[in-house]
Amino acid sequence: MGTAAMKQPVAITVASLHPRSQPSQWPLYGAVLERSCEGELWGIKLAVHRHIEGMVITDLSDSEVVQEWNEQNEEHPIQEGHVIIEVNGYRDHENMKQQFASSLSMQLLVCTEPSDLQQWAFDVFAQRKNLTAAVDAIIQKVEAHREGTNFGGCSICHDDMHASCGQGSQVVRLPCKHHFHESCVKRWLLTGNHRCPLCNHHLALES
Ligand SMILES: [Zn+2]
Ligand SMILES: [Zn+2]
Helix, strand or coil: CCCCCCCCCCCCCHHHHCCCCCHHHCCEEEEEEECCCCCCCCCCEEECCCCCCCEEEEECCCCHHHHHHHHHCCCCCCCCCCEEEEECCECCHHHHHHHHHHCCEEEEEEECCCCHHHHHHHHHHHHHHHHHHHHHHHCEEECCCCCCCEEEECCCCCCEEECCCCHHHCEEECCCCCEEEHHHHHHHHHCCCCECCCCCCECCCCC
16 A cells, blocks of 8 residues: 555545446456355455445455465455455345355455545555554553552543453553553544643654
8 A cells, every 4th residue: 555645534425436437447356265164254354334335455464364365366366455346246235244254155356446435444444553553552551450559540531540450441651651541541542642641742653
C-alpha cells in the first residue's frame, strides 16, 4: 500500500458507489481456499460495510490457508487490499459471511483494484492498525498485582488501580510516568488524543 493521503468519508454519492460500469474490465482472479474442519480458522480479516460492495481484505498475517494458496499460485497471490466480491457464488454480505462461517471450501472471486470506497475502508483499517501498534509501543505494562503496589485511582475512570483490579484492567505507564488502566488509556489514545490525560505530555504516536 502507498502512503496516500487520508480519505474522508464525506460526500458519498450514489454514483460513487458504482465507480466502474464495465465489470468485464475488472482485474479479477479466482481462488479456492480449503480447510479441513469448521474449527480451523481462515485467518482472513475483512472490512465490511453495508454501502460498500464486496469484502475488503485488511489483514492476512494470521492466515495459513492464504499463505498456502499464495505459495502454490504465485501468479494470483491473495493480498491485503484486494476485494473479495464473490464467495461460492454469493455476492451479498450475509451469505458471504455464512459461507466463511460454515463452508470447508470457498471459491472466491477477487478484485485487485479496489474502488475509492473500498480503498477508503482499507485505509481506515490500516491507519487504525498503525495507531494501535504505536500505542502498544509507548505504553509499558506494570506489575500492579505485586503486594503493596497501589497507584491510587485511574484518572480516566476514577477506579482504583491496585491488586483488586482483575485481569481485564492491567495497569500501564506512559512515558511521562503516569499510570492508567490499559483499557482506559488505550480508548483515550485510539480516539485521536495524543496527549497524556493527566499532564498533557505530548506522545509521539505517528500513524
Ligand atoms: Zn481506568
Ligand atoms: Zn502524564
